[in-house]
Amino acid sequence: MKAANRAIEGPIRAAAGSPMNGVRTKRALLRIIMNVVLRLVNAAGLLLLVLIFALPFIWMLSTSLKTLPETMIFPPEWIPSHPVWKNYIDAWNTGPFLHYITNSVIISVSILLLQMLTIIPASYAFARYKFAGSGFLFSIVMVTLMIPSQLIFLPVYLELSAFKLLNTHLGLILPFASSAFGIFLLRQAFRQISDELIEAARLDQAKEWKIIARIMVPMVKPVLVTFALFSFIAHWNDYFWPLVMTTNETARTLPIGIAKIREVEGVGTWNILMAGNVILVAPILVVFFLSQRQIIKAFVYNGVK
Amino acid sequence: MTLWHKLRPYGMVAPSIIIFSLFFIYPIFYMMYLSLFDWNFISPTKTFVGIQNFVDLLSEPEFRQVLSNTTVYTVLTVALTTGLSLLLALWLNRGHFLYGIVQGAIFSPHIISLVSISLLWSWLMDPEYGLLNWVIGLFGFGKLQWLSHPSTSLISLVIVAVWKGIGYNTLVFIAGLQSIPADIYEAASLDRSKPWTTFTKLILPMLSPTIFFLVIINMIGSFQVFETIAIMTQGGPVNSTNTLVYYIYEYGFRFFKIGYASAAGVILLVIVGILTLVYFKLLSNRVHYR
Secondary structure (H helix, E strand, C coil): CHHHHHHCHHHHHHHHCHHHHCCCCHHHHHHHHHHHHHHHHHHHHHHHHHHHHHHHHHHHHHHHCCCCHHHHCCCCCCCCCCCCCHHHHHHHCCCCHHHHHHHHHHHHHHHHHHHHHHHHHHHHHHHHCCCCCHHHHHHHHHHHHHCCHHHHHHHHHHHHHHCCCCCCHHHHHHHHCCCHHHHHHHHHHHHCCCHHHHHHHHHCCCCHHHHHHHHHHHHCHHHHHHHHHHHHHHHHHCCHHHHHCCCCCCCCCHHHHHHHHHHHHCCCCHHHHHHHHHHHHHHHHHHHHHCHHHHHHHHHHHHHC | CCHHHHHHHHHHHHHHHHHHHHHHHHHHHHHHHHCCEECCCCCCCCEECCCHHHHHHHHCHHHHHHHHHHHHHHHHHHHHHHHHHHHHHHHHCCCCHHHHHHHHHHHHHHHCCHHHHHHHHHHHCCCCCCHHHHHHHHCCCCCCCHHHCHHHHHHHHHHHHHHHHHHHHHHHHHHHHHCCCHHHHHHHHHCCCCHHHHHHHHHHHHHHHHHHHHHHHHHHHHHCCCHHHHHHHCCCCCCCCCCHHHHHHHHHHCCCCHHHHHHHHHHHHHHHHHHHHHHHHHHHHHHHHC
16 A cells, blocks of 8 residues: 555645645644655665565675685674685586586577577568468467476477487477567567568569568567577576486586586585575676666566567 | 469478477377376386376375465465565656666566576575574574475475566566556546555556466466475475476486376366466457557
């Protein structure tokens, strides 16, 4: 209720028009005091909110720079006086991390590139051409959009095993070589481009693929960028699929390596575990703070539309 | 129109359609087929058992607990995430840059790998040396067992899910709030309508498509929870956090009961399918509406 009050506070305050009568009555003073108190409470609330989300990450960083005995001291030392950088080396040495990172990069980048190659023509065809069976084919896209990978991992595992694709990069890439979500988004974008533009280009006798590459794709670039961010972050972070589709280290990715530190180092070595965790989180958080607006847009507005 | 022009669209959609058919559509049917067999993955023969796997599953107390865990987890997560983020959205829907920073902060867990979040919260919720127990100790509360006790383990996972999901939900709500035309607020304030009335009679109905959308996608997401469970609890203690996807994973990959796991998969398919149909209808309505 209070929150609702705040959301519409602006217009109501404008309508009430406080200092209009010029006389500073007791009520006006009270209102000013109330206003200050409300502002302070509001600021404190905002600070608390930020802390709830920032402190866990700060705690992670802090723990990663402590010795094991130091992690058990309370009240805690937030900034370790003697940062133990060696934890990062220890975390790194628990497994072939260079290999994991290489795999993560190969897999997320390949998925992204293949998706660009498949979704642009497909979404263009669905948006711009009339062809027999397009409704049926698009319904395949829509059904795929609704099938989460958590639902079908068992049969896909058997399938990949039959194709001899388990423990290969290809096995982790191929199922995501196209994206129903991407086609859905991009089709909407292609539909919004005016027909006159294409007609004008056709009159110039431009080849169809040239029209697509030179005129249409640049026009949907913002949607492509937001989709690319979304796809890359999703696959970079993915733990489930690489975990399920691998039985050895050949194609395993960074999230699996980080989760495995605990098995190597044993339970309770939180300092080393958090050091590994920082290695996994830091790049994404840095990217997030650099392009916060774009990323939020990619996740939020694409979800809404 | 030449033959080339007629074939061109099919060529353009073919790669995607082949990928989807191979890795999404066909596996659904393959899973349904497998659910009717008894098979251990290694043996060359599959034994047809009809609906026996389903009968066994539904009469198994462990599976019933898995279903109830998944449902309790989903209901709590969805209710808390959606409710709290609506309140946060009403509070944080301001143009000032400070509010932008707060929005960014609460959104940040959404783009972090669930592996990181699970490890981080396992440490925060450590019964002996966890930060959370120290913080609640400051307020005079005794130490909680969090993930290590069956009575608190599931709610601990809900807390992590809410922490991760609330920022995304809040920003979607804010996007929804901003699509409400400003003159509607002005009209309400001219009518001297009370804030509570404005909220229930005006904001809530205008937001209902957004609320519905978030509830459905949160439900679909929660029903498939896996990562936090695999890393934080492995379904324990005493099965108190075992949920559907983790159960399928264990029966498929640890016990190699493929038919049994597939049958559990079909049950999940039915649940997600029903939610998805609702979502599908909503999605097409929204697209139509825009």
